[in-house]
Amino acid sequence: MSFIENLPFLSVVLFLFAAVVCSVLKPKAARIFTTAVEAVVIAFSVATLLYTRGTGTFFRYNMGHFDAPWSNQLRAGVLDALAAFTFSSVLLLSHIGGIRYAKIDIEPKKQNSYCTLLNLIGAALMALSYTNDLFTGYVFLEILTLSSCGILVIRRQGRTTLSAARYMVINLLGSGLFLLGVSLFYGTTGHLLMEYIKTGVETLDATGEYQIPLTVTIGLVSSGLAIKAGLFPFHTWMPDTYGTATPTSSAVLSGIVSKGYIFLLIKIMYRVAGTGTVAMTAARHILYVFGMAGIIMGSFWAIKSKYLNRMIAYSSAAQIGYIFVGIGLGGEAGFRAAMFQLIAHAFTKPLLFLAGARLSESSGDSLLFSDLQGAAHRNRAAGAAFAVGAFSMVGIPTLAGFSTKLYFAVAAIEHGTLVDFATLGVLAVSTLLNALYFMRTVIRIYTPSPAPTPLPTFEPSPDKSDPGLVCAVGFAAGILFLGLFPGTVSSLIISGLSMFG
Amino acid sequence: MKLKDDFKKWLSYDLDLDEEPTMPEPIEFDDEAPEITIWHRLRQQGAHRKLYYVVAVICSAVLAFTLILTVSGMPRYGEDAEFMDTVTYEYLAHGMEYTGAVNIVSGIILEYRAFDTLGESFVLFCAVTCVLVLLRLDDEADSSAPSYHDLTHDIVLRRTARAIIPLIFVFGIYVLLNGHLSPGGGFSGGAVLGAGIILLSSAYGEEASGKFVTERTFRIVTTSALLFYCVGKSYTFYTGANGIETFIGNGRPGDILSAGLILPLNVAVGLVVACTMYGIYRMFKERRF
Numbered sequence: 026m027s028f029i030e031n032l033p034f035l036s037v038v039l040f041l042f043a044a045v046v047c048s049v050l051k052p053k054a055a056r057i058f059t060t061a062v063e064a065v066v067i068a069f070s071v072a073t074l075l076y077t078r079g080t081g082t083f084f085r086y087n088m089g090h091f092d093a094p095w096s097n098q099l100r101a102g103v104l105d106a107l108a109a110f111t112f113s114s115v116l117l118l119s120h121i122g123g124i125r126y127a128k129i130d131i132e133p134k135k136q137n138s139y140c141t142l143l144n145l146i147g148a149a150l151m152a153l154s155y156t157n158d159l160f161t162g163y164v165f166l167e168i169l170t171l172s173s174c175g176i177l178v179i180r181r182q183g184r185t186t187l188s189a190a191r192y193m194v195i196n197l198l199g200s201g202l203f204l205l206g207v208s209l210f211y212g213t214t215g216h217l218l219m220e221y222i223k224t225g226v227e228t229l230d231a232t233g234e235y236q237i238p239l240t241v242t243i244g245l246v247s248s249g250l251a252i253k254a255g256l257f258p259f260h261t262w263m264p265d266t267y268g269t270a271t272p273t274s275s276a277v278l279s280g281i282v283s284k285g286y287i288f289l290l291i292k293i294m295y296r297v298a299g300t301g302t303v304a305m306t307a308a309r310h311i312l313y314v315f316g317m318a319g320i321i322m323g324s325f326w327a328i329k330s331k332y333l334n335r336m337i338a339y340s341s342a343a344q345i346g347y348i349f350v351g352i353g354l355g356g357e358a359g360f361r362a363a364m365f366q367l368i369a370h371a372f373t374k375p376l377l378f379l380a381g382a383r384l385s386e387s388s389g390d391s392l393l394f395s396d397l398q399g400a401a402h403r404n405r406a407a408g409a410a411f412a413v414g415a416f417s418m419v420g421i422p423t424l425a426g427f428s429t430k431l432y433f434a435v436a437a438i439e440h441g442t443l444v445d446f447a448t449l450g451v452l453a454v455s456t457l458l459n460a461l462y463f464m465r466t467v468i469r470i471y472t473p474s475p476a477p478t479p480l481p482t483f484e485p486s487p488d489k490s491d492p493g494l495v496c497a498v499g500f501a502a503g504i505l506f507l508g509l510f511p512g513t514v515s516s517l518i519i520s521g522l523s524m525f526g
Numbered sequence: 527m528k529l530k531d532d533f534k535k536w537l538s539y540d541l542d543l544d545e546e547p548t549m550p551e552p553i554e555f556d557d558e559a560p561e562i563t564i565w566h567r568l569r570q571q572g573a574h575r576k577l578y579y580v581v582a583v584i585c586s587a588v589l590a591f592t593l594i595l596t597v598s599g600m601p602r603y604g605e606d607a608e609f610m611d612t613v614t615y616e617y618l619a620h621g622m623e624y625t626g627a628v629n630i631v632s633g634i635i636l637e638y639r640a641f642d643t644l645g646e647s648f649v650l651f652c653a654v655t656c657v658l659v660l661l662r663l664d665d666e667a668d669s670s671a672p673s674y675h676d677l678t679h680d681i682v683l684r685r686t687a688r689a690i691i692p693l694i695f696v697f698g699i700y701v702l703l704n705g706h707l708s709p710g711g712g713f714s715g716g717a718v719l720g721a722g723i724i725l726l727s728s729a730y731g732e733e734a735s736g737k738f739v740t741e742r743t744f745r746i747v748t749t750s751a752l753l754f755y756c757v758g759k760s761y762t763f764y765t766g767a768n769g770i771e772t773f774i775g776n777g778r779p780g781d782i783l784s785a786g787l788i789l790p791l792n793v794a795v796g797l798v799v800a801c802t803m804y805g806i807y808r809m810f811k812e813r814r815f
Contacts, residue, residue, distance in 0.1 A: 160642055209600070
């Protein structure tokens with residue numbers, strides 16, 4: 026067995042280890058240690074990705090001295106490694122991009138706790154990427170939920186506690202439904218390892234036994250994860266949480282935490298319930314309808330927003346809708362579009378939040394659009410970064426959003442029924458709406474503010490160590506790569522999906 | 527024409543479409559007046575609020591009905607054994623032999639499914655970190671604020687606590703150390719110990735409980751227990767997956783020193799649980815250690 030097959034397991038354990046160590050370190054040491062661990066895990070993910078791509082197959086990793094199905098197991102293929110790479114690199118970039126604000130927003134004695142929580146989020150996301158066991162999925166889902174509440178409430182300002190409570194209630198509803206689903210899966214099939222459940226589900230689906238429990242189980246699992254991911258109409262926590270948290274938290278939550286739930290859902294569709302079983306097909310169609318509604322309603326609310334952060338947050342609701350539309354369309358093309366959107370959005374949204382925070386800082390800490398006029402001239406780098414993210418959201422060619430929309434169109438046309446017209450129509454309307462509110466914002470921040478400005482002009486931070494530019498360049502490189510070489514990522518996703526089930 | 531003007535205004539941010547989210551008016555509850563029932567309160571509220579209640583009740587009823595229907599359609603207990611219960615039978619048949627634990631449940635959670643249990647310990651760790659983040663007051667806060675429920679002058683509590691706290695501790699330690707032999711283990715033993723420390727703290731104040739747990743010991747114990755768990759289990763996972771023999775033997779099932787890593791892991795989990803319970807209690811009571 027190659028040593029590389031240990032890397033998925035080491036990614037999880039390294040994050041857990043770092044979480045414990047950070048709880049007793051001094052803030053600065055904790056920050057450096059966390060950054061180092063995140064970088065190491067990125068390297069691990071890349072190695073796993075290249076290894077599985079090279080061998081052309083997945084590998085299993087038993088957690089202990091017992092074979093399947095007796096013990097927990099990890100399983101890594103191209104898609105799992107790709108997800109792990111996306112999650113770890115976005116985590117690192119969001120972390121270093123928001124350090125500047127974390128230092129201000131968080132009380133000094135809690136700085137190391139923040140690093141602990143970020144490490145726990147990393148561990149949970151790695152575990153969700155690689156796990157082959159449904160209950161392990163639930164355990165780390167809980168860690169993800171709790172630690173994301175932690176990174177929300179750590180900033181004591183305004184409505185953070187209220188919004189975190191709201192976030193928690195909706196998330197726990199999702200967790201509860203998911204846990205019910207997992208236990209019903211165990212009750213009907215007697216297994217917790219994904220492939221073994223699938224064998225049971227397929228047997229039951231063929232014989233028609235236990236049809237009601239099976240349908241309800243699949244419904245519970247899908248709706249639980251969709252609620253946690255923030256699918257319309259369960260997106261109502263987004264504007265408050267993303268709007269009030271410290272920028273790193275907003276970036277991490279919108280960029281990767283909700284994606285972790287969706288990735289687990291896709292994994293369950295392929296590896297547990299089977300995409301083609303009757304109940305799963307029905308569940309996917311329901312998700313599709315809500316996804317479509319989410320795309321339109323999210324954009325609608327984004328247009329109405331008066332604050333920059335709330336607008337970006339509502340746009341998240343729309344973008345999550347896209348992923349579920351891809352899942353609903355189904356087939357290789359549909360899931361490819363969903364995965365591509367998952368990765369593209371993970372790189373784009375954090376960039377918007379972090380650049381938005383800097384634009385707001387240069388405008389007297391105001392998030393009101395009316396105060397943001399000319400912000401891009403006060404902080405040129407942030408303005409450019411925001412423009413890149415916004416253009417990608419709109420779908421300008423050479424950027425990630427364009428490739429996403431292209432793959433969605435392909436998936437819709439391949440479907441070949443009335444559905445494709447509906448999807449294409451929603452796609453077109455949504456692109457128009459995206460263009461409306463994002464271009465309006467870009468124009469706004471590039472319009473020089475009428476002199477003499479009452480707002481303080483941007484002064485370079487006295488703290489020279491702000492690595493915001495590194496982070497912006499990293500995100501922009503990701504967006505450009507996805508836009509210029511969509512074929513590379515797409516072929517990875519396709520080969521990953523083929524070894525996913 | 528109006529629409530065009532509005533659009534221009536919207537483009538230049540002169541038109542305000544966004545409604546600030548408003549909190550619903552807090553309902554004045556008058557606890558003095560006993561004749562006001564829940565129906566009276568409902569009647570005072572707005573129409574959408576009433577609709578909300580109706581929809582909530584309908585949703586819950588539908589969900590409850592579906593779940594009851596589901597459970598009634600589930601395989602009956604003990605039936606379909608050969609299809610469903612492969613894993614259960616394997617655990618029961620070979621669990622003791624392979625893990626060395628007489629208590630099969632301990633064997634399952636700390637050997638077969640140890641990765642899940644590692645995750646569970648980190649759920650606790652995560653919870654206590656969140657509580658610290660949420661409730662902890664830093665030094666500048668007023669430290670002389672009276673605590674709400676000072677029970678240290680309650681003679682009944684003090685006398686009872688004096689009698690039963692030693693028993694609680696002994697029982698907790700017993701449950702902890704015998705987790706691989708009899709029902710119990712880290713989570714239950716730790717919960718008993720934690721409850722004992724909380725009782726001690728509420729009856730005799732923090733000077734007494736401080737002899738067991740201060741913030742320093744809390745940090746040291748939690749950190750070292752979790753690190754031990756992490757490292758110890760990683761060793762098992764690593765050797766197991768790579769097919770390397772471990773030097774950790776199972777011993778003779780039934781001995782106190784048997785079942786490989788289960789005993790030390792139970793102790794580690796128990797310490798984490800006890801400290802977490804006490805830590806959360808202190809945070810909610812005084813917001814500091």
